[in-house]
Amino acid sequence: MFALGIDPGLSRCGYGAVRSEGGQLQVVAYGHLTTPTDRPLSERLSGLWTDLCELLAELSPDVMVVERVLFQVNARTAMSVGQASGLALVAAARIGCPVAEYSPNEVKLAVAGYGAASKQQVQSMVQVLLDLDEQPRPADRADALALAICHLTGCGLRSAVAEARS
Amino acid sequence: MFALGIDPGLSRCGYGAVRSEGGQLQVVAYGHLTTPTDRPLSERLSGLWTDLCELLAELSPDVMVVERVLFQVNARTAMSVGQASGLALVAAARIGCPVAEYSPNEVKLAVAGYGAASKQQVQSMVQVLLDLDEQPRPADRADALALAICHLTGCGLRSAVAEARS
Numbered sequence: 001m002f003a004l005g006i007d008p009g010l011s012r013c014g015y016g017a018v019r020s021e022g023g024q025l026q027v028v029a030y031g032h033l034t035t036p037t038d039r040p041l042s043e044r045l046s047g048l049w050t051d052l053c054e055l056l057a058e059l060s061p062d063v064m065v066v067e068r069v070l071f072q073v074n075a076r077t078a079m080s081v082g083q084a085s086g087l088a089l090v091a092a093a094r095i096g097c098p099v100a101e102y103s104p105n106e107v108k109l110a111v112a113g114y115g116a117a118s119k120q121q122v123q124s125m126v127q128v129l130l131d132l133d134e135q136p137r138p139a140d141r142a143d144a145l146a147l148a149i150c151h152l153t154g155c156g157l158r159s160a161v162a163e164a165r166s
Numbered sequence: 167m168f169a170l171g172i173d174p175g176l177s178r179c180g181y182g183a184v185r186s187e188g189g190q191l192q193v194v195a196y197g198h199l200t201t202p203t204d205r206p207l208s209e210r211l212s213g214l215w216t217d218l219c220e221l222l223a224e225l226s227p228d229v230m231v232v233e234r235v236l237f238q239v240n241a242r243t244a245m246s247v248g249q250a251s252g253l254a255l256v257a258a259a260r261i262g263c264p265v266a267e268y269s270p271n272e273v274k275l276a277v278a279g280y281g282a283a284s285k286q287q288v289q290s291m292v293q294v295l296l297d298l299d300e301q302p303r304p305a306d307r308a309d310a311l312a313l314a315i316c317h318l319t320g321c322g323l324r325s326a327v328a329e330a331r332s
Contacts, residue, residue, distance in 0.1 A: 085248075
């Protein structure tokens with residue numbers, strides 16, 4: 001199973017691609033896509049769209065994992081986060097890539113063991129779980145990797161439960 | 167000049183296409199695109215994307231006009247409005263259609279004469295300006311038409327000023 005986590009944003013959109021094989025997690029790629037803040041909005045979004053489509057074509061993940069945001073606390077950034085996430089979801093749907101959604105609490109629970117973990121704790125745990133030489137920074141990269149980990153470890157657990165029951 | 171106003175939304179995305187010829191405004195089409203609320207988010211957004219691309223291909227407007235939202239008052243709907251608006255902006259950019267943005271106050275000023283006009287007043291003025299048999303309802307249709315009118319009347323004024331100065 002190969003999962004691509006996306007932490008959407010207009011100025012910076014984090015991504016983290018993780019593969020799970022035999023219960024082992026292995027990072028494939030992570031980074032972020034950026035758009036120039038001095039360009040018109042439609043041009044920035046169009047550039048992000050192209051980059052997202054290219055990223056998906058290059059990595060060809062089994063699933064895209066995004067954060068389920070029902071209520072955006074920061075109304076000031078909600079619009080641009082929404083614009084970026086809409087593009088990511090459609091870019092995935094267009095190539096038949098399924099999308100999984102998790103709440104921020106589910107992600108923190110999966111990665112750091114409890115739902116109220118700090119950004120710093122998530123970054124540390126992502127580093128440990130993926131055996132990285134350094135902490136993934138800035139936070140959007142760690143968040144994207146954490147989304148992928150959340151999905152992959154959840155899948156492992158679900159398979160184990162199904163196997164134990166059969 | 168042929169302008170397509172878009173009032174973005176996930177459940178209902180309003181559109182209004184208006185042509186300006188010799189200072190006369192003429193409605194070409196208006197309505198709204200909908201997505202089924204019982205389907206997964208990525209499927210809904212993907213359907214909206216397809217509909218927006220088809221609408222643009224069918225109408226081939228000179229310009230798409232959207233609302234400039236710097237700060238979304240309703241944080242609960244900001245995400246889905248953002249997702250829909252992101253798709254509209256990229257759909258336009260992909261076919262080389264320019265995008266114009268106006269603040270809600272600019273639109274109300276252009277259509278109803280003052281920036282604090284009510285939704286009802288905007289609907290009434292859109293009906294009068296476009297010589298429609300009935301008021302465009304619901305509000306997202308009227309808002310989309312108002313955006314197109316705002317751009318077209320502004321263009322007319324700008325041309326007149328440029329002519330008077332030359």
